[in-house]
Amino acid sequence: MDAARVGVITFPGSLDDKDAAKAVRLAGAEPVALWHGDHDLRGIDAVVLPGGFSYGDYLRAGAIARFAPLMAEVVDAAKGGLxxxxxxxxxxxxxxxxxxxxxxxxxxGLHFVCRDQRLSVENADTVWTSEYREGQELVIPIKNADGRYVADRETLTELADSGRIVARYLDLNPNGSLDDIAGICNEAGNVVGLMPHPEHAVESLTGPSTDGLGFFTSIVKRLVNA
Structure with missing residues (x-):
């Protein structure tokens, strides 16, 4: 069986695309480099949007990247289950x-935060978290200036009641995210957003742990067994 193909998109200002590609490779999949200005997802089985400062975070973090040509393809594919x-x-x-x-x-605190962060896995049923168990504690680095997750109370209640909070911060909340939210997913569980950086916790030589590798082995295992 051919290896699963996981795309990694590079935007102008992406910093962690190479790290994400390495994590994909360590998990046993083939990383596929994708460029923000393209219109072709190249037949990938999954995709990672890496960390960094796309388009310099001008206007608002992520606000320009959403209009990248390739994001139109990602949005359509995600709605179809990618x-x-x-x-x-x-x-x-x-x-x-x-x-x-x-x-x-x-x-x-209006400061950039960079630290190793303890997390709790709240949902181990998504395609990106199935190699974990609910309640499992992880140590994964964070590095962000715009990491404070906010939503109206109705949305927060719906996320909690439907099990769509994927991870929460433990101990000190590093950025003031409401309800200590570190990551969430969509209703189908195929789209996950995570503020900490699992790609920086995949090797004991360079990371505080290897706790982040499970995000990548989860999707590879799901794709192989699909």
Whole structure:
């Protein structure tokens, strides 16, 4: 059986596309480089929107990237079931594209935050989290200036009641996200947005842990067994 093909989109200002591609490779899939200005997803089985500062975060984080030609293809494919993972800036792009509800605003302390962060897996049933167990604690780096997740109370209640909160911060909330939300998913569970960076926790030599690799092995296992 051929390896699963997982696309990684590069926007102007992407910083972690190479790291995401490496994580995909370590998980056993073939990373496929995708350019923001293209119109072709190249037959991929899943896609990662990496962290960074797409288009310099001008206007608002992720607000310009949502209009990239390739994002039109991603939105249509996601609505058709394509697995999509947005990490940090990618999470912001998914919210701006209305694939996920809410928004990511400047951190409560108005400072860039970079630290190893404890998380709790709240939903282990998505295509990106199935290798974890509910309640499992992870240590994954965060690095963001606009990581404060906000939504109206009705949306927050719906996310909690429907199990669409994927991860929560433990201990100190690093950015003031409402309800300690670190990641959410759409109703179908194929689109996940995550503010921490799992691609920076896939090797013991360079990361605080290998806790992030499960996001990538989850999708590979799901694709192989599909």
């Amino acid at each position: 697995p999509v993972l947005g990490i940090c800036n990618g999470f912001q792009v998914l919210c701006e594209s209305h694939l996920l509800p809410g928004a990511l605003l400047p951190n409560a």
